[in-house]
Amino acid sequence: MRPKTGTAIFKVLTQKNNRKDTGMGQIKDSKDSRKGKHLQWEDRLKIEAYTEGGLSAKDIALLLGRSRRTIERELKRGEVEHRQSDWRMKTVYNAERAHDEHKLYASVKGPQMKIDKNREMEGYIRKRIRKLDSPAVIAERMKKKGMAERVCAKTIYNYIDKREIAGISNDDLWEKTLRSNGKHKKVRIVKTHPRRNSIEKRPEEVWGRNEFGHWEIDLIVGSQAGSKAVLLTLVERKTRKLVMRKLPDRTQESVIRAINAIERKLGALQFRRIFKSITADNGSEFLDVERMERSCLSRKKRLAMYYAHPYASYERGTNENTNRIIRRFIAKGTDIARIPCSKVAWIENWLNNYPRKIIGFKTAEDFFNMEIAA
Numbered sequence: 001m002r003p004k005t006g007t008a009i010f011k012v013l014t015q016k017n018n019r020k021d022t023g024m025g026q027i028k029d030s031k032d033s034r035k036g037k038h039l040q041w042e043d044r045l046k047i048e049a050y051t052e053g054g055l056s057a058k059d060i061a062l063l064l065g066r067s068r069r070t071i072e073r074e075l076k077r078g079e080v081e082h083r084q085s086d087w088r089m090k091t092v093y094n095a096e097r098a099h100d101e102h103k104l105y106a107s108v109k110g111p112q113m114k115i116d117k118n119r120e121m122e123g124y125i126r127k128r129i130r131k132l133d134s135p136a137v138i139a140e141r142m143k144k145k146g147m148a149e150r151v152c153a154k155t156i157y158n159y160i161d162k163r164e165i166a167g168i169s170n171d172d173l174w175e176k177t178l179r180s181n182g183k184h185k186k187v188r189i190v191k192t193h194p195r196r197n198s199i200e201k202r203p204e205e206v207w208g209r210n211e212f213g214h215w216e217i218d219l220i221v222g223s224q225a226g227s228k229a230v231l232l233t234l235v236e237r238k239t240r241k242l243v244m245r246k247l248p249d250r251t252q253e254s255v256i257r258a259i260n261a262i263e264r265k266l267g268a269l270q271f272r273r274i275f276k277s278i279t280a281d282n283g284s285e286f287l288d289v290e291r292m293e294r295s296c297l298s299r300k301k302r303l304a305m306y307y308a309h310p311y312a313s314y315e316r317g318t319n320e321n322t323n324r325i326i327r328r329f330i331a332k333g334t335d336i337a338r339i340p341c342s343k344v345a346w347i348e349n350w351l352n353n354y355p356r357k358i359i360g361f362k363t364a365e366d367f368f369n370m371e372i373a374a
Contacts, residue, residue, distance in 0.1 A: 044095035051093045077101050118149045126165055129172055140361045196307045199315055209238045212371040213276035216319035219250055226335030232258050235319045241368040244348040252288045260296040268297040277304040
């Protein structure tokens with residue numbers, strides 16, 4: 001007598017109870033039909049688990065919403081000989097064997113996928129993913145290289161979902177595994193302090209990203225148990241250009257000192273042309289409005305400061321998204337003091353020279369230089 005697993009049998013019995021008698025001696029399952037859809041890798045893993053639990057083909061068919069004959073053919077396809085602890089051989093179902101068999105038979109019917117006919121393209125996609133490129137960027141690189149065989153970003157995603165690229169899965173796509181389900185919790189909007197310019201006063205050309213020279217600012221903090229060192233990030237809203245500096249702490253003095261250093265390097269005139277405004281959150285390190293706006297070279301006003309509403313980080317979305325990408329290289333909890341300035345410069349350079357779909361696959365560096373030259 002085969003063993004019964006409590007949860008699985010309960011599900012089977014539940015589904016049996018939900019079936020309806022058609023009145024013609026046949027039983028119709030209330031579940032939506034999966035007719036015409038092939039078994040996927042995830043389905044085969046479930047079948048392997050169910051067979052190990054002792055379920056019959058009939059019970060597995062009910063659990064997966066498939067016909068009994070489909071499951072019987074699948075069990076036959078995945079049969080392998082397995083040696084038990086007592087050295088006796090036993091025929092069992094193996095999901096990997098069944099999946100390989102399915103792919104083999106599928107390869108000889110209908111048109112082949114491009115990746116099946118061009119393993120050089122598969123190697124190129126694998127290489128670029130391991131260099132942290134997204135499928136969209138890979139597709140654009142293939143287009144610019146003029147590759148004879150190339151595919152779009154959606155096709156690359158499909159290849160990865162179907163495990164067609166050896167050694168690559170969705171876990172290698174940093175952003176895909178982090179995407180939200182589209183549900184956002186409501187945030188509490190609180191008016192900013194009356195002595196500071198609210199983001200509501202920001203000009204329309206800043207909101208629409210039509211004018212160059214408007215930035216968002218934030219800090220990336222490290223380990224709470226480590227040093228006080230932080231990273232200052234400034235991102236230009238139109239071009240997505242990043243300026244990143246390592247600071248000894250998160251005080252107003254350190255932030256202002258970093259902004260002053262950038263002004264001294266560029267010169268007062270060029271600084272005012274590049275930095276027209278900065279939008280910040282309500283962290284104490286950004287609240288010295290007078291010193292943030294006043295030039296360290298001429299004592300004149302060098303830029304305009306605007307402050308987002310409390311609990312509304314989405315109002316500085318460009319900066320928040322950039323910080324999220326930086327976290328690919330600097331994990332949360334890392335002691336910032338231990339990160340050498342050379343690595344900070346490398347991350348800044350990598351991000352500024354990475355093609356961005358949102359700006360037509362230009363790099364932030366090229367776009368920024370175009371605006372400077374205009």
